[in-house]
Amino acid sequence: MIIELTDTSSREVATALTNAKRTTGASGLVLTLIIATPAENFDAALEAAKTSATAHPSRVIVVTYSDEASSRLDATIEVGEDMPGDLIGLKLHGELRYHGDSICLPLLLPDSPTIVWWPTEAPDRLVDSPIGRLADRRITDAAGCHDPQGALLRRARNHTPGDTDLTWTRLTRWRALLAAALDQTGAPVTGGHVVSAPDNAPATLLAAWLSDRLQVQVERADGEHPGVNEVRLFTDEGDITLRRVAEGTALYQVPHQPQRTVALRRRPLTDLLTEELQRVDADEVFEAVTRRLVADAEGN
Amino acid sequence: MNTYVNPLRDPLDRRLPRIAGPCVLVIFGVTGDLSRKKLMPAVYDLANRGLLPPGFGLVGFARRDWADQDFAKVVHDAVKENARTPFREEVWQQLLEGIRFVPGRFDDDESFERLRRTIQDLDTERGTGGNHAFYLSIPPSGFEPVMTQLRRHGLTERTEGNWNRVVIEKPFGHDLASARELNDVVSVLFDPHEVFRIDHYLGKETVQNMLALRFANQMFEPIWNNHYVSHVEITMAEDFGIGGRAGYFDGIGIARDVIQNHLLQLLALTAMEEPTSFEAGQLRAEKKKVLAAARVPDRYDLHTARGQYAAGWQGGRPVIGYLEEDGVAHDSRTETFAAMRVDVDNRRWAGVPFFLRSAKRMPRRVTEVALAFKRAPHLPFTATDTAELGTNALVMRIQPDEGVTLRFGAKVPGTQMEIREVSMDFGYGGSFTESSPEAYERLILDVLLGDPPLFPQHEEVELSWRILDPVIEYWAGLEEQPEQYDSGTWGPASAHDMLARDGFSWRRP
Numbered sequence: 001m002i003i004e005l006t007d008t009s010s011r012e013v014a015t016a017l018t019n020a021k022r023t024t025g026a027s028g029l030v031l032t033l034i035i036a037t038p039a040e041n042f043d044a045a046l047e048a049a050k051t052s053a054t055a056h057p058s059r060v061i062v063v064t065y066s067d068e069a070s071s072r073l074d075a076t077i078e079v080g081e082d083m084p085g086d087l088i089g090l091k092l093h094g095e096l097r098y099h100g101d102s103i104c105l106p107l108l109l110p111d112s113p114t115i116v117w118w119p120t121e122a123p124d125r126l127v128d129s130p131i132g133r134l135a136d137r138r139i140t141d142a143a144g145c146h147d148p149q150g151a152l153l154r155r156a157r158n159h160t161p162g163d164t165d166l167t168w169t170r171l172t173r174w175r176a177l178l179a180a181a182l183d184q185t186g187a188p189v190t191g192g193h194v195v196s197a198p199d200n201a202p203a204t205l206l207a208a209w210l211s212d213r214l215q216v217q218v219e220r221a222d223g224e225h226p227g228v229n230e231v232r233l234f235t236d237e238g239d240i241t242l243r244r245v246a247e248g249t250a251l252y253q254v255p256h257q258p259q260r261t262v263a264l265r266r267r268p269l270t271d272l273l274t275e276e277l278q279r280v281d282a283d284e285v286f287e288a289v290t291r292r293l294v295a296d297a298e299g300n
Numbered sequence: 301m302n303t304y305v306n307p308l309r310d311p312l313d314r315r316l317p318r319i320a321g322p323c324v325l326v327i328f329g330v331t332g333d334l335s336r337k338k339l340m341p342a343v344y345d346l347a348n349r350g351l352l353p354p355g356f357g358l359v360g361f362a363r364r365d366w367a368d369q370d371f372a373k374v375v376h377d378a379v380k381e382n383a384r385t386p387f388r389e390e391v392w393q394q395l396l397e398g399i400r401f402v403p404g405r406f407d408d409d410e411s412f413e414r415l416r417r418t419i420q421d422l423d424t425e426r427g428t429g430g431n432h433a434f435y436l437s438i439p440p441s442g443f444e445p446v447m448t449q450l451r452r453h454g455l456t457e458r459t460e461g462n463w464n465r466v467v468i469e470k471p472f473g474h475d476l477a478s479a480r481e482l483n484d485v486v487s488v489l490f491d492p493h494e495v496f497r498i499d500h501y502l503g504k505e506t507v508q509n510m511l512a513l514r515f516a517n518q519m520f521e522p523i524w525n526n527h528y529v530s531h532v533e534i535t536m537a538e539d540f541g542i543g544g545r546a547g548y549f550d551g552i553g554i555a556r557d558v559i560q561n562h563l564l565q566l567l568a569l570t571a572m573e574e575p576t577s578f579e580a581g582q583l584r585a586e587k588k589k590v591l592a593a594a595r596v597p598d599r600y601d602l603h604t605a606r607g608q609y610a611a612g613w614q615g616g617r618p619v620i621g622y623l624e625e626d627g628v629a630h631d632s633r634t635e636t637f638a639a640m641r642v643d644v645d646n647r648r649w650a651g652v653p654f655f656l657r658s659a660k661r662m663p664r665r666v667t668e669v670a671l672a673f674k675r676a677p678h679l680p681f682t683a684t685d686t687a688e689l690g691t692n693a694l695v696m697r698i699q700p701d702e703g704v705t706l707r708f709g710a711k712v713p714g715t716q717m718e719i720r721e722v723s724m725d726f727g728y729g730g731s732f733t734e735s736s737p738e739a740y741e742r743l744i745l746d747v748l749l750g751d752p753p754l755f756p757q758h759e760e761v762e763l764s765w766r767i768l769d770p771v772i773e774y775w776a777g778l779e780e781q782p783e784q785y786d787s788g789t790w791g792p793a794s795a796h797d798m799l800a801r802d803g804f805s806w807r808r809p
Contacts, residue, residue, distance in 0.1 A: 248390035257427035
């Protein structure tokens with residue numbers, strides 16, 4: 001069921017939603033996910049939201065802005081059939097764009113956590129932005145910005161507990177394998193080396209994490225493939241190597257053990273979101289890495 | 301080495317999964333149904349979730365003339381058909397490198413010599429470092445020969461830094477004596493913490509869900525006792541008959557098959573006191589205390605019921621009765637429906653009967669624990685107002701659609717004062733993003749990680765038999781056939797009478 005409302009208010013949206021739900025009977029929603037995105041990205045964001053709504057029974061609110069002079073709110077509401085949650089699309093025109101919080105606040109699920117996701121450019125201080133203020137957890141994606149490296153550093157500089165970036169989520173599998181490798185080796189790491197596509201933001205973050213945890217210098221080098229290509233950690237007993245050789249496959253080498261192939265794919269957006277929505281508490285390890293990132297940047 | 305702290309790990313870093321160290325999983329009875337439908341898909345799903353170690357070996361052992369690639373094909377097909385996560389070629393390739401097959405028989409030395417060599421090769425080729433898990437997906441009669449062979453061929457040798465573990469499935473014996481024998485066989489080679497008993501109906505996930513509901517919340521515990529609870533019903537119903545499993549089922553019966561393990565475990569989890577921590581040992585201590593306090597009241601004629609399904613219509617299809625099933629004797633007295641009252645003699649539960657029932661050919665498949673509450677001591681309404689008010693109940697649905705239901709009275713809208721029973725529902729599937737991992741996935745992961753299992757250890761198995769043995773003996777001594785009940789109904793009249801005697805009636809699950 002799709003309901004379209006033009007020049008409307010939060011109250012009308014809420015009423016329409018209640019009526020729609022009485023007929024479809026969706027319940028058990030556990031969180032509100034607000035997606036804040038520019039108008040030209042509206043359809044793409046709506047699509048992503050629908051995909052994620054099938055995986056997460058949540059109330060999804062997509063907020064877009066337009067620069068029109070007069071201030072007006074347009075809304076679409078979608079509930080039922082193929083979705084376990086509600087989907088609300090809000091278009092904020094004119095001055096209203098600075099008051100997104102006043103529109104969203106009445107529409108949040110009672111008590112449950114609120115998460116805001118900026119798939120592309122995001123405000124500098126997330127927690128001070130009108131919509132960011134509503135959230136328990138704020139998700140950004142440096143890779144969706146024009147200048148990923150710059151965006152990552154901006155995120156790091158302005159980090160507040162509860163902020164995360166999908167750049168970090170993309171690294172989980174790499175980090176898990178590297179941690180497993182150290183479980184097996186147990187030898188102190190004396191240095192490291194990360195090869196990636198030039199200017200790759202996740203690689204910057206991975207190197208920062210490694211040097212922060214291991215307290216060693218981690219070098220960066222440019223590789224020929226997209227994303228992170230290879231991580232090498234030096235120990236007195238030999239190198240630990242994790243190298244992506246094809247899409248989805250990597251070679252894994254630990255001292256004194258035979259080389260092995262492991263599955264290591266680039267994860268689709270839905271996977272990343274699922275991981276993010278699994279925990280709604282602050283990520284302290286990410287926080288430590290962002291501090292390191294800022295320290296490194298200031299040192300240079 | 302033991303004191304090594306991995307600098308990349310941090311308790312605060314909850315994104316990082318624990319990945320097991322390199323190891324080999326050896327499956328005996330790998331050609332069986334269970335192995336194809338559950339085990340192999342679970343192994344793949346673990347790999348797909350990135351939880352299997354780089355360097356993992358899977359060895360199948362069975363009486364087939366297969367080469368490695370034939371076995372790999374079987375695993376491949378099983379995974380494609382039954383895995384819960386999408387099939388991805390690169391994950392499969394990672395698994396494939398470590399798949400081996402050893403053709404052989406349990407009584408053949410040569411076979412086990414081959415097995416030893418295969419495992420040894422894997423240890424060097426794949427770096428699995430002498431860590432081996434043996435999964436016995438075979439009938440209990442095979443345990444002893446396999447154990448003997450494992451020992452004779454030095455397959456469970458311990459050196460510093462390696463481990464050996466064994467997984468066995470129910471039935472854990474068919475009475476107290478046989479359960480002990482079985483345990484003796486296994487404990488010759490393996491210490492208690494190395495033995496993993498799987499109860500796939502009651503996965504770790506379910507156990508932990510129940511613990512979280514009871515002990516993470518403040519609002520349930522105050523009413524979780526005989527002041528408020530009138531009785532508890534634990535039901536496990538299957539909507540099919542014995543299928544082709546007469547050989548396994550006939551002579552055993554549903555009480556031994558299901559009540560001894562699943563239902564008594566559910567009872568223990570429902571009735572136990574709060575453990576001081578969720579460490580496996582503490583949890584077991586509490587379960588043991590409850591099982592030791594539980595017993596079926598002495599008048600078995602009044603407080604137990606048994607039945608056999610007769611021909612009938614189930615869900616719109618005609619089905620045959622138990623005695624007409626292939627491989628079942630015409631005068632078989634094996635029960636397909638069993639119900640009994642269990643009393644828990646402690647301060648919390650004295651006076652609250654626990655009614656256990658388990659059966660085949662029921663109207664639908666369901667497993668649940670229902671706490672029924674007493675009526676409010678005074679109802680400030682007229683009797684007609686509350687005519688439709690049933691019993692307040694808290695139902696823990698185990699399967700299908702795992703979740704919690706609360707039943708309570710609400711006023712029917714209108715000028716008349718009329719109160720009727722309504723439901724408030726919570727479903728895990730509806731409220732959480734990730735589907736619960738399958739019981740086998742959790743178990744295999746526990747085995748590989750060496751996590752102490754939440755599955756029962758031998759003492760609990762013994763205590764359960766102690767509760768059940770006298771009832772089964774009593775039934776065996778009866779002259780008459782178990783009461784026939786129509787397929788597709790909620791059981792024989794005697795089961796309903798049994799509750800009526802105590803002033804209750806079964807809820808319809």
